[in-house]
Amino acid sequence: MIAALNGLVDLIEDQLTDEIDVAGLANSAGTTEYHLRRMFSSLAGMPLSEYIRRRRMSVAAADILGDGDLLGIAVRYGHGSAEAFGRAFRAVHGAGPGDVRRDGGPLRIQPQLRFRLTVEGNTTMDTRIADRPAFRLIGHAARVPLIHEGVNPHIQAHIAAMPAAEHGRLKELSNTEPAGLLQVSAEVDPDYTEGSELTYLHGVAVSNATPVPADLDEIEVGAGSWAVFRTAGPYPAALQSTWAATATDWFPSHPWRLRPGPSMVAVLDRAPDFSTATCELWLPVERA
Structure with missing residues (x-):
């Protein structure tokens, strides 16, 4: 299960600007999308969809700090307009893309997750x-x-x-x-x-x-x-x-x-x- 979750995190990084096939990964890992999503949310403390949203906007922040066209960046990250992208960006960072490009921040970066199993053996269920x-x-x-x-x-x-x-x-x-x-x-x-x-x-x-x-x-x-x-x-x-x-x-x-x-x-x-x-x-x- 831990390997499947880390595989999911790697898949998300590879496909941040694409549609992410969670069901396909779950099937290749010998589990189900339902179980993978439930275990992810329980262990990560956030829904899978929220993690994907935060990671996309975290990586997008690096593009915003460059000199690329804002509409092009919006389309790259799956938004049909600069306005829709701006709302999603602001929801994560607390500031719009224009403000961040001008001021360099604020930015609330979501680090890439890595799951590890710690076995303590001190709790009997x-x-x-x-x-x-x-x-x-x-x-x-x-x-x-x-x-x-x-x-x-x-x-x-x-x-x-x-x-x-x-x-x-x-x-x-x-x-x-x-x-x-x-x-x-x-x-x-x-x-x-x-x-x-x-x-x-x-x-x-x-x-x-x-x-x-x-x-x-x-x-x-x-x-x-x-x-x-x-x-x-x-x-x-x-x-x-x-x-x-x-x-x-x-x-x-x-x-x-x-x-x-x-x-x-x-x-x-x-x-x-x-x-x-x-x-x-x-x-x-x-x-x-």
Whole structure:
């Protein structure tokens, strides 16, 4: 995986002024574009698309400091007009191309990334692989923005709007793994861009044969394998740390990769004020 990510970085450098074939590189590296994008965003701390944008504008800055035609530079870096290029350039550097050419800056250069795997062996991840037949997720869904750290207030508001009795009703409907009330994230941006929208469902898992009440939303889940990570501690910090560690520690050293599908969090136990919790994080995987 680390080699594939570094190969992707090299490809980006070779094709900064061209269309970058991420899917082709992923295929040649024996993985998928979905997994490559998710691992890149998790390890780099930014979406792949954002890194490409920053690198293009970083290299373009050297051209701006020369005496080339601004429109020609804009076209070289994939923009149809000097105005469109100027907006993209300003978004990265905080100043327009004309200002930088005149004043020599300011410039916010994105260095070329290089991924390395550091093995420390001091963290044990409580993990199991679960093979599940097709099932359904049912409950109450909403479109919410993706937030990487801390409590998501949009999800909080969605849950708080439900009558207290509804949680008990949903739990009674649960009849298959993962058991109990679930926090489900579906239709997530492959780059895992903060602020992008996803579908959040507060609900339960049921077998395909279970009748679904008409007032509940539904997500069909195909048969497949799941990596299940158990975590306990401050909520949601411990859960978010475990999620990050799947990319930095677990996936690089195991023969599994992420596949498209919803991720699920089952809360097994929690403090009355939800300050701490024991959870299971379910991620859809396939053999690499």
